[in-house]
Amino acid sequence: MTSHVAPPPVAAQQEPGQQKGSSTQAGAGAPQGPHTRRFGLPIATCLVMGNIIGGGIFLLPASVAPFGSISLVAFGVLTVGAVALALVFGRLAERLPRTGGPYVYARAAFGDFAGFLAAWSYWITAWVSNAALAVAAVGYLGVLFPAVAEHRWTMCLAALAVQWLPAAANLAGTRYVGAVQLVATVLKFAPLLLVAVGGLFFFDPANLGPFRATGDSALGAVSASAAILLFSYLGVESAAVSAGEVRDPARNVGRATVLGTVGAAVVYLLGTLSVFGLVPHDALVDSKAPFSDAVDAMFGGSWGGTVVACAAVISVLGALNGWTLLSAQTPYAAARDGLFPQVFASRRRGVPVVGVVVTVALASALTVYNYTAGSAGVFEVLVLVTTFTATVPYLLATAAQIYFLASGRADQVHRGRLVRDAALSVLAFGFSMWLVAGSGYAAVYQGVLFLFAGVLVYAVMAARKQRRTA
Structure with missing residues (x-):
């Protein structure tokens, strides 16, 4: 790697709009205790991998099977974009190793309003996605415990329990968050790796079916399958958002982000x-549990469904454990800067307690509404909104990196690295734009409404901040 001049210490960096001694350096010097512990590289990597890979992987092969094996090409293209985005987050974390991730980067480059939009969008994404993950977990729990699926209220209670168990781990302190994340990642990857690696020894090319199963052109088939796969990599920013809880963030956040993304x-x-x-392709198209069918094909019998259901529940719990922490970190960082209500800035055992409780309460309310009203359509629209709101912080963060490089704030890096960073930033920005396009017109429309609702919140918070500094 080309040598370069190290950036100045965090304490010496001051961004536009940041007052001296500002709490933008969230997480720096956070109080330590028996229940708090900064994440090392292994835990930070597990946080990234665990948040990228939730419960959706267990349905992905069946979801893209109708397009044929050309969907693997779409997966490859998406992987390149996701790794580029991960590398950009790693470089940004070196420059600004602070809790908040995209919020911190957008605010440093473009000011308070852009930072608020990143925080607001990310927060919406987190708590709506948490509700969706919990509801998805209920289907797997129904396989293990049939009584859960007998009535919608037992399903609702199960979904609430799935949300509050990870919240309890978060409220116990960052020490327990890291422990749960490590255990969940190891347990859920065991059966996944069994299929991913062991399945290659039973691989039968005749099962692949047609390369292009639809009448679309090759480009159209790749785009159509990519629309389903696009959001498989949401979560690459996990380590950056929790940078204040990572040991030596300038070094470990970037590594964890890249390692976690590549591993996923x-x-x-x-x-x-x-x-x-x-x-077989025809069976896969109609499969409700493709990994279960794959295990059955490898070893015979019908125990694959139970194994995959256990792995799926563990996977969702691990994802919720990490996303619950992330959902509280961004409003925490924004509250420290006066852009979110100050109550979100409270911290206990290294965890933003109010952010965790409020986020889980909102997700729980949405879950109860879903089961009470039976409004699957409304719930699905809200989930689709998250696919748009998640890309807003990505776009702002990659634009911030382009701004830093184009404005000459490149920390005197070697020209070769500057060109490489610029190319990666442009690629990551294009990838984020593709995410927006793939979310669909309805999701973009609804997502913009959510963003505009946040403008009112920003107006109130900015006015309060102005009165305090006047």
């Missing part, structure tokens, strides 16, 4: 390829 990509690609080669 390997599991995604090998797992999907193995399932394609284990389950």
Whole structure:
């Protein structure tokens, strides 16, 4: 790697709009105790991998099977974009190793309003996605405990329990968050790797089916399958958002982001390829549990469903454990800067307690509404909104990196690295724009409404901040 001049210490950096001694350096010097512990590289990597890979992987092969094996090409293209985005987050974390991730980067480059939009969008994404993950977990719990699926209220209670158990781990302190994340990541990857790696030994090319199963052109088939796969990599920013809780963030956040993203990509690609080669194409198109069918094809019997259901529940719990922490970190950082209500800035045992409780309460309310009203359509629209709101922080963060490089604030890096960073930033920005396009017109429309609702909140918070400094 080309040598370069190290950036100045965090304490010496001051961005536009940041007052001296501002709490933008969230997490720096955070109080330590028996219940708090900064994440090392392994835990930070598990946080990234665990948040990228939730419960959706267990349905992905069946979801893209109708397009044919050309969907693997779409997966490869998406992986390149996701790794580029991960590398950009790593470089940004070196420059600004602070809790808040995209919020911190957008605010440093473009000021308070852009920072608020990043925080607001990310917060919406987190708590709506948490509700969706919990509801998805109920289907897997129904396989293990049939009584759960007998009535909508037992399903609702199960979904609430799935949300509050990870919240309890978060409220216990960052020490326990890291422990749960490590255990969940190891347990859920065991069966996934069994299929992803072991399945290659049972691979039958005859099961792949047609390369292009639809009448679309090759480009159209790739785009159509990519629309389903696009959001498989949401979560690459996980380590950056929690930078204040990572030891030596300028060094470890970037590494964890890249390692976690590449690790998730390997599991995604090998797992999907193995399932394609284990389950006949016609059966895979109609499969409700493709990984279960793959395990059954490898070893015979019908125990694959139970194994995959256990892995899926563990996977969702691990994802919720990480996303619950992330959902509180961004409003915490914004509250420290006076852009969110100050109550979100409270912290206990290294965890933004109010942010965790409010986020889980909102997700729980949405869950109860979903089961009470039976409004699956409304709930699905809200979930689609998250696919748009998640890309807003990505776009702002990659634009911030382009701004830093174009404005000459490149920390005197070698010209070769400057060109490389610029190319990666442009690629990551294009990838983020593709995410926006793939979310669909309805989701973009609804997402913009959510963003505009946040403008009112910003107006109130900015006015309060102005009165305090006047």
